[in-house]
Amino acid sequence: MTKTPARRIRPEPQSLDPRAPVPLYFQLKERLKQQIADLMWKPDELMPSENELAAAYRVSVGTVKKALGELVRERILARRRGKGTFVTPPNFSLSFVSRFSPFGSEAGEARPIPGSQVLSTRVVAPPQQVAEILRLGRRESVVAITRVRTLYGLPFAVEDLFLPARIFRGFEKRDISRALLYPIYDAEYSTRIVRAEEFLEPRAAPAEAAGHLGLRAAAPVLYIERIAYTFGDRPVEYRQGYARGGRVRYRVELH
Amino acid sequence: MTKTPARRIRPEPQSLDPRAPVPLYFQLKERLKQQIADLMWKPDELMPSENELAAAYRVSVGTVKKALGELVRERILARRRGKGTFVTPPNFSLSFVSRFSPFGSEAGEARPIPGSQVLSTRVVAPPQQVAEILRLGRRESVVAITRVRTLYGLPFAVEDLFLPARIFRGFEKRDISRALLYPIYDAEYSTRIVRAEEFLEPRAAPAEAAGHLGLRAAAPVLYIERIAYTFGDRPVEYRQGYARGGRVRYRVELH
DNA sequence: CAGTGGTCTAGACCACAAG
DNA sequence: TTGTGGTCTAGACCACTGG
Numbered sequence: 001m002t003k004t005p006a007r008r009i010r011p012e013p014q015s016l017d018p019r020a021p022v023p024l025y026f027q028l029k030e031r032l033k034q035q036i037a038d039l040m041w042k043p044d045e046l047m048p049s050e051n052e053l054a055a056a057y058r059v060s061v062g063t064v065k066k067a068l069g070e071l072v073r074e075r076i077l078a079r080r081r082g083k084g085t086f087v088t089p090p091n092f093s094l095s096f097v098s099r100f101s102p103f104g105s106e107a108g109e110a111r112p113i114p115g116s117q118v119l120s121t122r123v124v125a126p127p128q129q130v131a132e133i134l135r136l137g138r139r140e141s142v143v144a145i146t147r148v149r150t151l152y153g154l155p156f157a158v159e160d161l162f163l164p165a166r167i168f169r170g171f172e173k174r175d176i177s178r179a180l181l182y183p184i185y186d187a188e189y190s191t192r193i194v195r196a197e198e199f200l201e202p203r204a205a206p207a208e209a210a211g212h213l214g215l216r217a218a219a220p221v222l223y224i225e226r227i228a229y230t231f232g233d234r235p236v237e238y239r240q241g242y243a244r245g246g247r248v249r250y251r252v253e254l255h
Numbered sequence: 256m257t258k259t260p261a262r263r264i265r266p267e268p269q270s271l272d273p274r275a276p277v278p279l280y281f282q283l284k285e286r287l288k289q290q291i292a293d294l295m296w297k298p299d300e301l302m303p304s305e306n307e308l309a310a311a312y313r314v315s316v317g318t319v320k321k322a323l324g325e326l327v328r329e330r331i332l333a334r335r336r337g338k339g340t341f342v343t344p345p346n347f348s349l350s351f352v353s354r355f356s357p358f359g360s361e362a363g364e365a366r367p368i369p370g371s372q373v374l375s376t377r378v379v380a381p382p383q384q385v386a387e388i389l390r391l392g393r394r395e396s397v398v399a400i401t402r403v404r405t406l407y408g409l410p411f412a413v414e415d416l417f418l419p420a421r422i423f424r425g426f427e428k429r430d431i432s433r434a435l436l437y438p439i440y441d442a443e444y445s446t447r448i449v450r451a452e453e454f455l456e457p458r459a460a461p462a463e464a465a466g467h468l469g470l471r472a473a474a475p476v477l478y479i480e481r482i483a484y485t486f487g488d489r490p491v492e493y494r495q496g497y498a499r500g501g502r503v504r505y506r507v508e509l510h
Numbered sequence: 511c512a513g514t515g516g517t518c519t520a521g522a523c524c525a526c527a528a529g
Numbered sequence: 530t531t532g533t534g535g536t537c538t539a540g541a542c543c544a545c546t547g548g
């Protein structure tokens with residue numbers, strides 16, 4: 001009864017404000033979301049139970065249920081009856097990576113993780129267009145990486161990647177030839193990509209890009225730009241590149 | 256007190272089963288969804304209030320709130336405090352149509368509805384590839400439409416459209432030059448498009464397509480295929496076509 | 511004003527997991 | 530057995546819309 005089982009509510013939580021214009025369950029939800037982002041509970045870790053949270057924040061269990069339910073729908077938490085509430089580890093492989101599928105592959109099929117071959121890595125002053133898109137200050141520099149992306153060892157795209165050097169300090173020294181980038185941003189630079197947009201256009205391949213892709217100059221290619229955003233719609237990554245056809249095609253799900 | 260205000264619960268509802276393995280709020284939600292699909296309440300029409308539903312189905316208001324809340328998240332209903340709960344009219348313009356945005360337009364901006372100019376309309380035996388994709392029987396025919404799609408009067412794509420003639424009987428006689436197609440499928444052919452997938456590749460424009468798009472032959476274009484599905488993942492529309500660059504670009508949101 | 515949906519409470523009972 | 534989350538109830542108070 002009076003024993004205190006492994007308390008998972010670390011500091012004494014600052015209590016919620018019932019007179020605030022925003023409802024209690026929402027305050028609680030945002031509070032928990034922030035604490036999860038701060039790694040107070042790590043991925044796959046057990047959260048406090050409904051009763052513990054209700055007691056700690058001095059609200060009813062129903063209010064806790066509503067807050068947790070919303071976080072479940074946002075895929076931040078997962079709940080298991082009889083066991084508890086757990087922090088969902090971020091999943092990247094399903095969402096952002098690999099919108100290119102090899103020709104002949106089916107819809108539901110597992111897609112291979114693309115590799116890449118880095119052609120150049122520099123820390124430089126950004127081109128003006130890049131500085132505007134990433135909303136960089138006057139003297140901010142960027143990590144600029146040019147790479148060839150491959151699937152089963154075959155090149156399918158060349159790409160320039162730009163990251164604010166302020167956030168991604170030392171990124172230019174990493175080996176990214178086999179890795180997915182967004183998990184690295186998340187784990188090593190505390191930068192979670194939550195949304196991205198891409199713009200596609202047909203273009204004639206510039207000679208250099210054509211060379212990397214095994215095409216003749218001016219062959220038709222997809223020109224692709226990507227802007228990736230972290231929390232608060234802050235742009236933190238910009239890419240531009242060319243993708244060839246034949247070996248892969250670009251797939252979009254519309255809902 | 257005893258007056259019966261405009262009853263919006265039409266037939267005496269068959270009551271829910273508290274001993275069923277599926278929860279009451281879920282039964283209620285599915286029941287309402289079915290009734291909305293059957294047009295018991297039409298788009299923009301007022302649903303019964305929480306209290307009315309609770310009384311009619313003999314459950315608590317909390318259970319009704321949960322069922323309605325889920326339907327709101329599915330965008331089937333919209334609730335307005337002080338007014339009531341309304342059926343959401345199906346919205347097509349935001350989801351499927353017009354993934355092409357004019358150059359220079361911003362993310363949140365309203366996009367114009369594209370027009371089209373029909374080049375040919377026929378009811379024919381489908382090419383084998385089309386028959387396979389639409390899973391047509393041996394002797395089934397298709398409505399085949401070729402059209403030029405325009406934005407602000409300027410052509411940006413040419414497209415072949417294939418529909419199973421069995422479902423879309425008489426579709427070839429319609430004027431579709433100014434209309435969005437999916438609302439027509441929905442209203443006139445009882446076929447709601449719920450999902451679609453597109454495949455993109457760079458190609459050199461065939462001479463005829465190039466002519467319609469104001470390009471020289473072999474200019475780089477986007478080759479686009481689309482398969483659209485109705486309930487139960489049944490494919491009911493197939494498109495293939497070419498889109499030019501310069502005037503528009505193809506935009507994809509990644510989540 | 512009466513009626514609507516939005517929030518919140520306190521409690522009940524259940525199915526499930528794990529010791 | 531204890532503790533978990535999942536469902537359901539009955540009631541309260543509030544903010545808002547409309548007559």
